[in-house]
Amino acid sequence: xxxxxxxxxxxxxxxxxxxxxxxxxxxxxxxxxxxxxxxxxxxxxxxxxxxxxxxxxxxxxxxxxxxxxxxxxxxxxxxxxxxxxxxxxxxxxxxxxxxxxxxxxxxxxxxxxxxxxxxxxxxxxxxxxxxxxxxxxxxxxxxxxxxxxxxxxxxxxxxxxxxxxxxxxxxxxxxxxxxxxxxxxxxxxxxxxxxxxxxxxxxxxxxxxxxxxxxxxxxxxxxxxxxxxxxxxxxxxxxxxxxxxxxxxxxxxxxxxx
Numbered sequence: 537x538x539x540x541x542x543x544x545x546x547x548x549x550x551x552x553x554x555x556x557x558x559x560x561x562x563x564x565x566x567x568x569x570x571x572x573x574x575x576x577x578x579x580x581x582x583x584x585x586x587x588x589x590x591x592x593x594x595x596x597x598x599x600x601x602x603x604x605x606x607x608x609x610x611x612x613x614x615x616x617x618x619x620x621x622x623x624x625x626x627x628x629x630x631x632x633x634x635x636x637x638x639x640x641x642x643x644x645x646x647x648x649x650x651x652x653x654x655x656x657x658x659x660x661x662x663x664x665x666x667x668x669x670x671x672x673x674x675x676x677x678x679x680x681x682x683x684x685x686x687x688x689x690x691x692x693x694x695x696x697x698x699x700x701x702x703x704x705x706x707x708x709x710x711x712x713x714x715x716x717x718x719x720x721x722x723x724x725x726x727x728x729x730x731x732x733x734x735x736x737x738x739x740x741x742x743x744x745x746x747x748x749x750x751x752x753x754x755x756x757x758x759x760x761x762x763x764x765x766x767x768x769x770x771x772x773x774x775x776x777x778x779x780x781x782x783x784x785x786x787x788x789x790x791x792x793x794x
Contacts, residue, residue, distance in 0.1 A: 547572070551580055552589060552599065560596040614642070618748045618772040621793035623647040626710060626746050626770050632656050634707050637736035638666050640691035640729065641712030643746050645669070660704045662697045662732050664690035679704070686728065693728035701735040709740030711766075713747050715756035716775075718782035721763045723756035730758040734765075742767055749773035763788060 550570055555561045563581070567574045581597055584590035591598045623646040630636065633656040638644050640663035648669040651657065655674040661667055662681040671678040683697035711733040715723040722745060724730040737743045743766040752775050763786035770791045774780060783790060 548580055548584060548589075551577070551584065551597075555590070555597055555599055560598045562596055566597070615748050615750060616646075618793070619643045619646050620650075622746050622748060622770050622772055623650040625791060625793040626744065627651060627653065629742070629744070629768075630654055630657070630708065634658070635660070635704075637661070637701060637704070637706045637709040637711075637740050638663065639711045639733045639736050640666070640689050643712040643748065644710060647710060647746060658706070660701060660706060660736075662692045662700075664692075681732075691732075693732060698731050698735045701732070701739055704739055706736075706740045708742045708744060709736040710744050710746055711736055711760070713745055713751060713756075713760055715751050715754040716745075716747065716769075716779065717753050718763075718779045720759060722760040722766070724758050724760050725756050727758045730760045733760045737761055737766055744768045744770060746770045749775070752776060752779055762786070 547570060551561075551566060554566060554569060563574055563577045567577045570577070581590055581592065585592060589599070619642060622643060626647055627650045630651065632654055634654075635658040638648065638659060638661045640661075644663065645665045648666040651670060652673060655676075657670065657674070657676045659666065659670050659676060659678045660681075661678070662683070664680065664685070667678045667680045670676050681692045681697040681700040683692035683694040683700070685691065686693050713722045713733065714725045724733060745766050745768070747769070749772050763782055766788060768789045768791055769775075769783060770793065772793045774792065775783065775790065780790065
């Protein structure tokens with residue numbers, strides 16, 4: 537009896553940890569991850585929901601305190617482990633005292649958190665999240681673009697923000713994207729975000745895209761840049777053959793997070 541109770545409790549903890557890392561979870565995905573049946577997960581979910589530790593939302597499972605999160609906060613939890621690994625790998629290319637342009641995005645926000653191990657950085661960004669993370673610590677200087685704040689990510693966009701980036705020249709640009717394919721390059725879903733990302737790339741010596749592999753060949757509306765307009769891609773999995781070959785022809789170095 538005690539053994540069964542301990543096993544069940546351990547699985548409950550694993551379920552809650554899985555959801556905490558990702559924001560939401562599908563019952564079938566949880567069952568596969570934990571090597572149990574869908575019905576076992578449903579029974580566990582009913583127990584956890586009764587205890588107030590879990591919520592059922594539109595067929596998915598979530599934690600109560602995550603239910604009211606803004607979309608940007610939820611996206612931070614999507615594929616969070618891969619984004620954290622990418623951010624840590626990207627930090628290896630940054631030295632104390634470097635200057636960096638960083639755009640807004642979930643991966644770049646996590647990258648900013650990892651940059652707190654560095655000292656004396658100069659940061660140019662349109663992201664209030666990046667600015668808040670790195671300002672007033674370790675002797676950093678942070679320059680925040682002005683302009684209209686849009687969406688749920690607290691970032692500045694528009695002509696003023698784009699022009700702001702043109703005032704600076706940085707050693708590195710680290711940008712996030714919404715999609716990438718072999719023929720059309722890097723893309724984003726919003727024109728304003730694409731304009732900021734391109735402005736950052738133009739003003740840096742070392743141009744880096746940091747993105748998880750789920751963005752490969754995902755549809756997106758607005759082009760950020762061609763493949764030959766950045767130098768390095770840092771991601772968690774090797775791109776598909778066609779994209780990998782196109783990146784190689786464009787002279788882009790692919791760096792995998794480990």
